[in-house]
Amino acid sequence: MSTITAQPRHDGTMSVRDTFRWIRETPAPYWDAEDSTKGRYVAWVGVSALAWTVVGIAGTALVAEGLRGLASLLG
Numbered sequence: 001m002s003t004i005t006a007q008p009r010h011d012g013t014m015s016v017r018d019t020f021r022w023i024r025e026t027p028a029p030y031w032d033a034e035d036s037t038k039g040r041y042v043a044w045v046g047v048s049a050l051a052w053t054v055v056g057i058a059g060t061a062l063v064a065e066g067l068r069g070l071a072s073l074l075g
Contacts, residue, residue: 014022029041 029037029044031038031041
C-alpha cells in the first residue's frame with residue numbers, strides 16, 4: 001500500500017534555487033496509484049529518461065574535450 005502525500009505546487013515566480021528544491025522535494029508518482037496519476041507517472045519517466053540522456057551526452061562531451069585538450073598539450 002502506498003501513501004500519497006500532497007504535492008508541493010510550483011509557481012512561475014520561483015527562483016532557480018527554489019525550483020531545484022521543489023524538484024528534489026516533490027515525490028515521484030507511483031504506477032499503482034489512482035488512474036488519474038498514471039499519465040503523470042508516464043510523463044515523469046519520459047522526462048527523467050530524456051534529462052539523464054542529456055546529462056550523459058553533456059558529460060561525454062566534456063570528457064572528450066578534456067582529452068582533446070590533453071592530447072594537444074602532449075603533442
